[in-house]
Amino acid sequence: MHGRGRWSSWPIMRRSPEPRFASIPLKRPVVAHGLAKDQVIVPGGETPGSEMLVPLYHAGQLVGLWSVRHSDPAMYRQSDGDLLELLAPQLALMVAIDGSLRPVTGASDQTMQYVQTLTATTEEIHASSEEVAAAAQRASHGAGQAATLVATASREAGQLRDSAAELAAAGDRTREAGAQMEKTADRVRTGTQDAVRQLTDLGATTEESAAEVGRLREVATQVEKFSETLGFVANQTNLLALNATIEAARAGIHGRGFAVVADEVHKLAEASGREARNVGKAVQDTRRALDRAAQLIERIRGDLGQVVQNSAAWLQDLDRIAEAAAETARAGKQVAEFGRQSTDLAAKITESLGQARAGAQTSSQEAEAVAAAAAEQLRAIQDLAHGATELSALAEQLSQALRFIRGGNGHP
DSSP states (O other): OOEEEEEEEEGGGSOOOGGGGHHHHSSSSSEEESGGGGGGGOTEEEEOOOOEEEEEEETTTTEEEEEEEEEEEEEOOHHHHHHTTHHHHHHHHHHTTOOOOOOOHHHHHHHHHHHHHHHHHHHHHHHHHHHHHHHHHHHHHHHHHHHHHHHHHHHHHHHHHHHHHHHHHHHHHHHHHHHHHHHHHHHHHHHHHHHHHHHHHHHHHHHHHHHHHHHHHHHHHHHHHHHHHHHHHHHHHHOOOOHHHHHHHHHHGGGGGHHHHHHHHHHHHHHHHHHHHHHHHHHHHHHHHHHHHHHHHHHHHHHHHHHHHHHHHHHHHHHHHHHHHHHHHHHHHHHHHHHHHHHHHHHHHHHHHHHHHHHHHHHHHHHOOOHHHHHHHHHHHHHHHHHHHHHHHHHHHHHHHHHHHHTTTTTT
């Protein structure tokens, strides 16, 4: 008789003084849980679990106990006993009617009202239990989805941790590259500074060379003038030798020796003239070469000045490059530090998500258990409603029997 009530008379309370029989001195229902077979009188083959004992008092005297049992040890609550207590006076009256017939028509009607109230309450509890069961089912489904989402988030957190580790490695590489670039820029800057100094010295040397070429041009001019003077002297000497030769010819035999000397002087004068002309030509070639050298030196000096200026600009650019490299190294260090922090944070997030996933799985299991318990409770309430319906039928039969006993007009 799972979930159905039965009443028993006085002998049921003469068993061992168990805690569940505390309903007798307390004069109110007692709900007992986890009973064994030796603790309650049950019909053959029925498994005891939980029991509600409702004392039946009539006229201030105990006339019996109403026992409602169920195989589920956690089936009944004290509020269920309080509900059944509403029926206790009618059942006590039914027990007392064995001894004497008293006017119970009003009590029977009241019993019907109590049964109707119990039925309505049971229907409300049934509706609430259906809502609880549906909510528990939705909670179970939501907990399962939450577990899935947490698992997905955990995988994404793992990917985030890997990406953060790669970011930290890239930051370290950037920092190392920036430091290497800074060192290279320092070396290039130092080499450029040395080159600028050397070019500056070379410019000074070029200026000195230009000055020396200028002086050589002056010397060449003087040599050219001197060669012109030599040519003029050679021409005059040649004229004098020619005159001497003429005069020697006029002197005849006496002038032969003088003619020989004049001829030698003439030859020397011509040779001197040729050499003077050669010297002049060589000096002119030298002057043209010196002019070209002066132009080249001037161009070299201008180019060196431009190179020195460009080198100074290069030094400024190298300073900016070195500064940018240092900034890159610092940024790489910050990126690496951020990557390491992100890796640690991602690891913590992964750990937290792992715990959350375990909690979500536990919640899903608990929600499934709640849904199963709600379904079991719904079935128990349905059994209780069925019992209330049967009780209503019994009360109707009792009322008819009392009316039959009392007579059609309600009087004996």
